[in-house]
Amino acid sequence: MRGLRLSVNNLACERGERRIFEGVSFTLLPGEALVITGRNGAGKSSLLDILAGRLPAAGGVILLDDAGERTLPECLHYVGHRDALKTALTAEENLQFARDFLGNPALKPREALDAVGLAHAARLPVAFLSAGQRRRVALARLLVAHRPLWLLDEPTSALDTASQETLRLILERHRESGGMIAASTHSPLFLKDAKEIRIERTLTPPPYAGEGASSSSVFPSPGPLGHPLPHRGEGTGGEG
Amino acid sequence: MLKSFRALLVRDLKLAARVGGSGVMGLIFFLMIVTLIPFALGPDLNLLSRIGPAILWIAALLATLIGLDRLFQADQEDGSLDLLRLSHAPLEIVVLAKVVAYWLVTGLPLAIAAPFLGLLVALSPEGMLAMVVTLLVGTPALTFIGAVGAALTSSLRRGGLILAILVLPFMIPTLIFGVSAANAALGGTIPFMTPFLVLVALSLIAAVVGTVGAAAALRSAE
Numbered sequence: 343m344r345g346l347r348l349s350v351n352n353l354a355c356e357r358g359e360r361r362i363f364e365g366v367s368f369t370l371l372p373g374e375a376l377v378i379t380g381r382n383g384a385g386k387s388s389l390l391d392i393l394a395g396r397l398p399a400a401g402g403v404i405l406l407d408d409a410g411e412r413t414l415p416e417c418l419h420y421v422g423h424r425d426a427l428k429t430a431l432t433a434e435e436n437l438q439f440a441r442d443f444l445g446n447p448a449l450k451p452r453e454a455l456d457a458v459g460l461a462h463a464a465r466l467p468v469a470f471l472s473a474g475q476r477r478r479v480a481l482a483r484l485l486v487a488h489r490p491l492w493l494l495d496e497p498t499s500a501l502d503t504a505s506q507e508t509l510r511l512i513l514e515r516h517r518e519s520g521g522m523i524a525a526s527t528h529s530p531l532f533l534k535d536a537k538e539i540r541i542e543r544t545l546t547p548p549p550y551a552g553e554g555a556s557s558s559s560v561f562p563s564p565g566p567l568g569h570p571l572p573h574r575g576e577g578t579g580g581e582g
Numbered sequence: 583m584l585k586s587f588r589a590l591l592v593r594d595l596k597l598a599a600r601v602g603g604s605g606v607m608g609l610i611f612f613l614m615i616v617t618l619i620p621f622a623l624g625p626d627l628n629l630l631s632r633i634g635p636a637i638l639w640i641a642a643l644l645a646t647l648i649g650l651d652r653l654f655q656a657d658q659e660d661g662s663l664d665l666l667r668l669s670h671a672p673l674e675i676v677v678l679a680k681v682v683a684y685w686l687v688t689g690l691p692l693a694i695a696a697p698f699l700g701l702l703v704a705l706s707p708e709g710m711l712a713m714v715v716t717l718l719v720g721t722p723a724l725t726f727i728g729a730v731g732a733a734l735t736s737s738l739r740r741g742g743l744i745l746a747i748l749v750l751p752f753m754i755p756t757l758i759f760g761v762s763a764a765n766a767a768l769g770g771t772i773p774f775m776t777p778f779l780v781l782v783a784l785s786l787i788a789a790v791v792g793t794v795g796a797a798a799a800l801r802s803a804e
Contacts, residue, residue, distance in 0.1 A: 424661025430600040433595030
């Protein structure tokens with residue numbers, strides 16, 4: 343698991359024959375986190391979908407180094423908008439299934455639920471849980487199987503403040519053990535020296551606005567501890 | 583890989599037991615068709631026992647189709663399908679586990695219920711035995727063929743009708759040889775084994791083609 347390295351070069355995405363974004367590049371080393379920001383519809387989720395292997399990329403390369411024989415989908419956890427929980431099963435059964443199915447088992451379902459503060463709900467069918475609690479069960483799935491790369495699509499949505507802090511601690515612990523995180527978000531995640539990438543929607547030339555081409559800007563990691571993030575919106579993109 | 587297969591199989595069986603869903607629905611649908619036809623045809627026992635195997639087979643085919651559209655759609659809707667793609671087990675194994683679970687809760691009950699419903703269409707004891715055997719061997723073919731359609735229509739909201747139109751033509755050979763095997767067991771010029779072995783072959787072919795085809799359909803769906 344150590345030494346896994348993800349590099350994405352000049353990635354482009356098309357949905358329904360429209361170019362959503364292009365020219366997205368970044369690298370992720372063990373222990374690094376990437377925060378993906380952008381307006382609604384800019385393609386944050388699509389970027390994560392491409393990484394998770396759900397969508398084909400319209401261009402660009404995704405390289406995975408030192409993964410051995412594993413493919414990219416086998417190295418990652420994906421927690422998206424849909425929680426991928428079966429409402430008829432209990433929280434514990436859902437996690438037990440994920441643990442058996444994904445392989446490389448880590449924490450037991452009970453321990454994982456305890457880590458997200460839901461130990462009391464282990465035997466309740468997921469149908470009885472609130473949106474925030476379901477999200478926490480889905481996040482507990484990150485803990486039941488070892489996967490070096492975590493893809494999180496707006497992980498804090500529906501979470502209360504205390505749970506957001508729990509999530510931050512879980513994410514930091516994952517990074518300390520050499521894991522990598524790519525998260526799309528609107529609200530700050532408060533991760534230590536996270537790289538940030540802002541995705542801008544590619545504006546199609548006529549019949550639409552006729553403005554400039556693609557503009558997505560990638561900021562390198564600020565390096566040693568504690569540097570503030572560069573401001574959004576500057577960089578190589580050249581908007582408008 | 584075996585562990586992933588078993589985990590998914592157990593999950594789907596548990597879901598079927600909790601939710602009820604397609605298994606019970608298929609069985610009740612089967613019962614409805616088989617009960618209605620004698621009323622429509624009238625009390626001619628000779629006619630009924632002659633066309634009995636055909637009635638049971640058509641009812642079994644339609645009962646398999648009911649609920650088949652939910653096979654992958656339910657997982658697609660709640661995001662579970664994305665989780666299923668992340669396993670080190672290939673999608674073919676995922677499809678196989680889901681289809682086996684689906685057959686255990688729909689096809690198998692139909693085969694077991696066939697003797698009781700055979701009473702309604704005046705089947706002889708040999709006829710009932712032949713129905714159980716042919717359904718046991720033939721319904722996997724129906725399920726595997728249907729799985730390809732279910733995978734193709736997994737992202738459609740109302741894919742049920744399209745699914746039926748897509749897969750019914752491919753189910754016809756299974757129907758022909760299933761009915762002729764059951765009829766051959768009741769007497770006639772052809773020996774039982776001839777159509778029966780073709781039925782076995784159809785199931786085996788469908789198991790391979792259906793698994794690979796459904797996995798390919800799931801891969802290409804976005």
